[in-house]
Amino acid sequence: MRRRNPLSATLAERTDAGLRAGAFGHATSLSCRECGHQVALGPHYACPECFGPLEVAYDYPAVTREEIEAGPSNMWRYKALLPVPSDIEDSPNTEPGFTRLLEARNLAAELGLTRLWVKDDSTNPTNSFKDRVVACALSAARELGSKVFACPSTGNLANAVAAAGARAGIKTVVFIPSNLExxxxxxxxxxxxxxxxxxxxYDDVNKLASEIAGEEEGWAFVNVNVRPYYAEGSKTLGYEIAEQLGWRLPDQVVIPVASGAQLTKVDKAFQELISLGLVxxxxxxxxxxxxxxxxxVATAFKADTDAIRPVKPDTIAKSLAIGNPADGIYVLDICRRTGGAVEDVSDEEVREGILLLARTEGIFTETAGGTTVGVLRKLVESGRLDPTLETVVINTGMGLKTLDAVADRVGPAATIDPTYAAFTATGLAD
Amino acid sequence: MRRRNPLSATLAERTDAGLRAGAFGHATSLSCRECGHQVALGPHYACPECFGPLEVAYDYPAVTREEIEAGPSNMWRYKALLPVPSDIEDSPNTEPGFTRLLEARNLAAELGLTRLWVKDDSTNPTNSFKDRVVACALSAARELGSKVFACPSTGNLANAVAAAGARAGIKTVVFIPSNLExxxxxxxxxxxxxxxxxxxxYDDVNKLASEIAGEEEGWAFVNVNVRPYYAEGSKTLGYEIAEQLGWRLPDQVVIPVASGAQLTKVDKAFQELISLGLVxxxxxxxxxxxxxxxxxVATAFKADTDAIRPVKPDTIAKSLAIGNPADGIYVLDICRRTGGAVEDVSDEEVREGILLLARTEGIFTETAGGTTVGVLRKLVESGRLDPTLETVVINTGMGLKTLDAVADRVGPAATIDPTYAAFTATGLAD
Structure with a gap:
């Protein structure tokens, strides 16, 4: 696992002294997840001691349910628990989050579950959960005095960064593979x-992004040098699930795994809510x-090992296609600790998952959501998910972005002449 | 203007006696907008006296800002002012509304406006404002005991009806032209x-839908026989704008006109808020x-006449392409009464409007929104919209649905080899 910290000698030195008070809210430092070493807040992402990943650490404030509920109908209602300043709402951003938590009675009935909810992030500003993490990265870039907002991406992240950068009025450069549709x-x-x-x-694009981050001053690559702040945005999914359930945790939650960061952050959010006495x-x-x-990660889970072997992705679920997931090991930890599991489904089951969710709940998800629904079904059928316990499944993105996955599966039930007789002949009136 | 009331002899007689108490909330009757004749609540849409359009009339309850603010983060926070039962949140629906109202500082600066907001309905469940009206239609269909939920449509409405019907678990039939992409x-x-x-x-599809509505019992065509309830859903756009501005009305609002219903309902909402003392x-x-x-409608406005001449649409703004708008006359009334205007822009200006909104505010709108932003610009440039007054522009839908409109206008700034040297040669690092 090669990690570099290209900005530590440029942007970091320039800005560490120049941070305004409260630039990162109640965050106190960056803490290494491996060795616990503490680093001052700045554009760092790898531990200088052991090269482990850095994570934001906080001196958590006292915060009440009422204070949160009095906040805006977006993720900034949880700003006290994020690495953002208290005036975050005043700086232009896409205002993502506080998306629907829908009780999924039809899907529950179809799968034989007692109580099921869908947390639907497809209705975010650019139609995926990436708007949440990018909003945190944008705040970090602003507070660090970055001149350029950037990312390498093939899809949802590119959309979210380009939109947020436009709205913020910051120079925004997005790198994609040239063969992207x-x-x-x-x-x-x-x-x-x-x-x-x-x-x-995509690997070439990523490598180039890291090189630019190392050579150019003042570039904030959301998923590279401001990654610790970026990743914290996913905690809001966990906060919202708990608040929207009436300030309590679900019994079971099913989350898609790409890098694995989202799953670890939802767990972190649940733990924070418990320790703050909010649930x-x-x-x-x-x-x-x-x-x-x-x-x-599923392979390692099933083999009961911590050794995650990188793979060359070959699936229609492109937004989950990270062959060497940075947070895979933490995903294993959490799923094992809590008594959950990591499971996988075929592309065919992904397509079925998309249609199942659309037909039962009127939610058109992308392939990532099809994967999650497919895994939910598989877990129920194999008895590893308790159908009598309250379950939440997270939908991270929107089907319009991956239309091809189901385009040859659905279509008109009939094509008719424009007459009533032709319609009744279809049998659809019965 | 041919109007028919096909269900009055079938579904209406069956259900008028069978409505549960409060089935339509505080609605008291259907009232003719032309002659004022009152009709009992039911699946009616044309006045039996003069064939004028029927509209929902209410015995408005006392309602406070605090009661509304304590409601859910969706359109049902305004349920007391809609033709829906007080337990509407308990029946499965897509839970649309309470979308972002974004202050658009970059777009304001670009156009020379002092204060501008975008009400962004592209983040609704199926990415257009149609989710709001369909949610009201669905409630009406449910309360009327309808067996089938249906519509003729070419786009946004079809999406919204199909999704809402799936979630509600009601048989749902959607009619489209066979040459639809x-x-x-x-x-x-x-x-x-x-x-x-x-x-x-589309005319053939519409005609067939009306025929089916007349022949079959228990079909609720959202935009035909339950249209009065359906249309009320657009009022929530007006309520939200006022609440999100801090319980006050804007000075100016720019709204796209297809049938014209949305514009008339936003005005109705503002009037209701005033008479209820909420603003x-x-x-x-x-x-x-x-x-x-x-x-x-723009043509009639400019000619200073009430006579709206139907046209054969020829524009890329397909979701606005209603050649004979049912509410056009009311749009003229409102725009003249308030000192506003109705303006139109070319397809070229529609495309420019889409890009302008995306580049300044990170909102990717469909052609309808491009039309509205284009008209905003034209009104400012021609001096008919006061740049010093607070203005709201409504974005009704999402650009992913009309990608073709801008697909040949945007693309990579450069295509490069994956090297730092190749990147610096582009000049994008400067």
């Missing part, structure tokens, strides 16, 4: 005139969902 | 296996936006 290019290029197509695959402590099980074509 | 078919077919493709144009009374100007290729 035209519609996906358009969905980022509409926001920025600084989209850069790179001849090569009652109770056992809950966390389940991870992968597509079989990119299932290194 | 495949992606648009998929975006409805994913929710329902009862999509019917009709050989003919202070003040003058406001309402502006309507059309695409030049389908601008019968």
């Amino acid at each position: 035209k519609p996906k290019q358009v969905n980022s290029a509409v926001y920025t005139d600084k989209l850069v197509a790179v001849e090569g695959n 009652e402590e109770k056992p809950y099980k966390v389940y991870g969902a992968q597509a079989t074509g990119c299932s290194p | 495949k992606p648009k078919q998929v975006n409805s077919a994913v929710y329902t296996d009862k999509l019917v493709a009709v050989e003919g144009n 202070e009374e003040k003058p406001y100007k309402v502006y309507g936006a059309q695409a030049t290729g389908c601008s019968p």
Whole structure:
């Protein structure tokens, strides 16, 4: 695992002295998840001692349910628990979050569950949960005095960064593989005139981004040098689930696993809520969902090992296709600790999951959501998820972005002449 | 203007006696907008006396800001002012509304406005304001004991009906022209296996829908026989704008005009808020936006006449392409009464409007929103919209649904080899 901290000698030195008070809210430092070493808040992401990943640490304030409920209908209602300043609402951002938590009675009945909810992040500003993490990264970039907001991405992240950067009025550069499908290019290029197509695959794009981060001063790559702040945004999914359930935790939660960061942050959110006294402590099980074509964490879970072997992704669930997931080991820890599991489903089951969710609950998810619903079904059928316990499944994105996955599966039931007789002949009136 | 009331002899007689108490909340009757004749609540939409359009009338309850603010983060926080029962939150629906109201500082600066807001309905469950009206129609269908939920549509409405019907677990039939593009078919077919493709144009589809409504018992066509309830859903856009501004009305509001219903309902909402004492009374100007290729209302406005001449639409703004808008006359009334205007822009200006909104505020709108932003710009440039007054522009839908409108306008700034040297050669690092 090669980790570099390219900005530590440039942006960091320039800004560490210049941070305004409360720039990162109640965050106190960056703490290494491996060795516990503490680093001052700044554009750092790897431990200088052991190269482990850095995570934001806080001196948590006292915060009440009422204070949170009095906040805005977006993720900033939880700003006291995020690495953002208390005036975050005053700086232009896409105002994501506080998305629907829908009770899914039809899907529950279909799967034989007693009580099931869908946390639906497809209705975020650019239609995926990435708006949450990017909003935290944008705040960090602003507070660090970054000149450029950037990312390498093939999809949801590119959309979210390009949109947030436009709204913030910051120079925004998005790097994509040059062979990306035209519609996906358009969905980022509409926001920025600084989209850069790179001849090569996603790994090549990523490598170039790291190189630029190391050479150029003042660039905030959301998923590279401001990653610790970025990742914290996913905690809001956990906070919202608890608040929307009436300030309590679910018994079971099923979460898609790409890098694994989202799953670990939802667990972190639940733990924070317990220790802050905002919800009652109770056992809950966390389940991870992968597509079989990119299932290194599920494979390790099943083999009862901590050794996650990188894979070359081959699945239609492209937004989950990270072959060497940075947080995989923490996903294993959490799923084992809580009594959950990590499971994977085939591309065929992903497609079925998309249709199942659409037909039962009117939610059109992308392939990541199809994966999660497919895994939910598989876990129920194999008896590893208790159907009598309250369960939440997270939908992270929107089906319009991956139309091809189901385009050849659905269509008109009939094509008719424009007459009543032709319609009754279809039998659809019966 | 041909109006029929096909269900009055079937579903109406069956259900008028069978409505539960409070089935339509505080609604008392259907009232003719032309002659004032009152009709009992039921699946009626045309006045039996004069064939004028029926509208929901209320015995408005006392309602406070605090009661509304204590409600859910969706349109049901205003349920006391809608034709829905007080337990509406208990029946499965898509829970739309309470979307973002974003202050648009960059767009304001670009256009020379002092204070501008975007009400962004692209983040609704199926990414358009149609989720609001369909939610009200669904409630009406449920309360009327309808067996089938249906609509003729080519786009946003089809998506919203198919999704809401799936979630409600009611038989749902959606009629589309058979030549509709495949992606648009998929975006409805994913929710329902009862999509019917009709050989003919949209007029043929509409005619067939009316015929079915007249022949079959218990069909609720959202935009035909339950239209009065359906249309009330757009009032929530007006309520939300006022609440999100801190319980006050804007000085100016720019609204797209298809049938014209949305504009009239936003005005109705503002008037209700004033008469209920929820906002202070003040003058406001309402502006309507059309695409030049389908601008019968703008044409009548400019000619200073009430005679709206139907047109054959020819514009990329397909979701606004209603050649004979049912509420056009009321749009003229409101825009003239308030001192606003109805303006239109070319398809080229629609495309520019889409890019302008995306690049300044990170909101990717569909062609309808491009039309509204284009009209906003034109009104400012021609001096008919006061740049010093607080203005709200409504974005009704999402750009992913009309990608083609801008697909040939945007793209990578550069295509490069995956090297730092290649990147610096682009000049994008400067």
